[in-house]
Amino acid sequence: MEKVMSNKLVIALYVLPSLLLLFAVIYVPIVLTGYYGLNQWNGIGSMTFVGLDNYQHLLTDSAFWQSAWHSLLLALFSGISLIGYLVIAMILSGKIKGANLLRKIYLIPMLLSSVAIAQLWLKMYHPTNGVFNSILASVGVHNPPEWLANPSLVLFALFIPIIWQYAGFYILIYYAGLKNIPETLMEAARIDGASAWQIATRIKLPLLREVINVTIILSIVGSLKYFDLIYVMTDGGPNGASEVMASYMYHQAFRSFDFGYGSATAFALLLICLIATWLIRKVTATSDTIQYS
């Protein structure tokens, strides 16, 4: 048994192909991104080593910091909406008929491609024929907003479809977490005369803490690296008003052909995501892990 299950050749055969791929597509490129950031390079010609110039430039580049601020706003916005999702999941996990069907309906937008969602919402926001402005026009609003062309509106106009897209995902995660809590705990509390509110705040929330921590990390890190919808809907415009970190990186590298600076931005994005994960874990760390099953 021992001999068969520690057959080196088989282990190598089973593990190495995937491990090689992991290194070739993820780890080596990560190191290269950091290295490219130390160079001036247009992607085709030869590289010139410039040391930390790109990274220094990044620190004083107001356009980058503006995009970072937009990413942070999205993270805040998604973080706050988690509260709403949690409430919905709590309602759903009570004895509600049709809960199964409802959470499946909520999930549908999450399954669609960002391009399809982006194109659909571009039409929704269309200044004359879109859903919003058609409805506004029919109730007599004469100067409906141009959602995506207005620099002070565009960011929030983009956040709404992003929230719409992910709502079902987080509701599902919370719902699954809530369903994992043994019913006997709630029964016992009810016998002791606890109200629904007390059960929610004193039993369900504490037991859900790990799940909540995971969703906070997912939503914040996901927001910091968000790209698809914004790239398709506004491409960072008008005039940088909706640029986020990932789209800024993409524009530097693949539009301005400044691969060195783009790489420095990409590396900064990686560091920011890792630091954010580490920070949230630090802040939300529980000293005692809850055992209940």
Added chain:
Amino acid sequence: MKTQAAANYPLGVATRGKMLTRVGYAALYIILIILAVTQLLPLVWLMLFSLKNNQEVFNLPPFALPSQPHWENYMNVWTSGNIGRYFFNSVWITVISVALTVLLASFVTFAITRMRWKGSQLVLGLFMVGLMIPVHSTLIPLFSMFLKLHLTDTSLSIILSYVAFNLPTTMMILLGFYYALPREVEEAAVMDGCSVNRMFFRIVLPMTTPVMATTSIINMIYNWNEFIFVNTFISSDENKTLTVGVQNFIGQYTTDWGAIGATLMISILPILLVFLIMSDRIVEGIAAGSVKG
């Protein structure tokens, strides 16, 4: 339970309590249903305008039915552009990537959870750290690596990237399942003189069919909708997938809303169909893939 508690109160209080619960439940239902409608309405609108001509789109209220459905919108976009080609590219790239990912992940997960070797935890850690790496931070080096290997504008570049980036999530879902497999099965197999390969392919792999189905669907949804790799690595129309193809196609038909709607519908219908058939597995897989991290 409830009746017991009610029996302790005078009759009037009990019925008033029941009334309140009923009103409360109705309010909760209304919240849940409003959310469901919000999640679905944009898609209903999309379906409606995919069946309208421009005149109907611009003159009728947004949610009005067309006088007669213009199915020819679908025929036109399918035959006029490359939508058919994009569609089949998406299909075969998705199928190959999913099959490769699930098979490779099964190999590694089996070796890590069932076989005995030094370094198995280190390898597992390497894969799990891969979960936190933003795709965007690897994009520039991947592009230049593929350029050097003459892999840009080939489907291989896409497939390799999909498999590598999906391995960690897939393994994460598989892990719990593999840990839970009973040892006795292996012991019996080894007693009978079964080789590791035979055990893996004849016994373990068939036992993991349900979880393989779950991970396959999650992978399928991800690959079908992926945008940034195809957008960056693929330049010719011949090799584009549906998401990027749709994006370009719509760029050429900015004014024909019916055509745009039909194109978007074609791109999302396969996923919606799969969801209708396998929604339980999808829901379960998404929940498993995110919470257990």
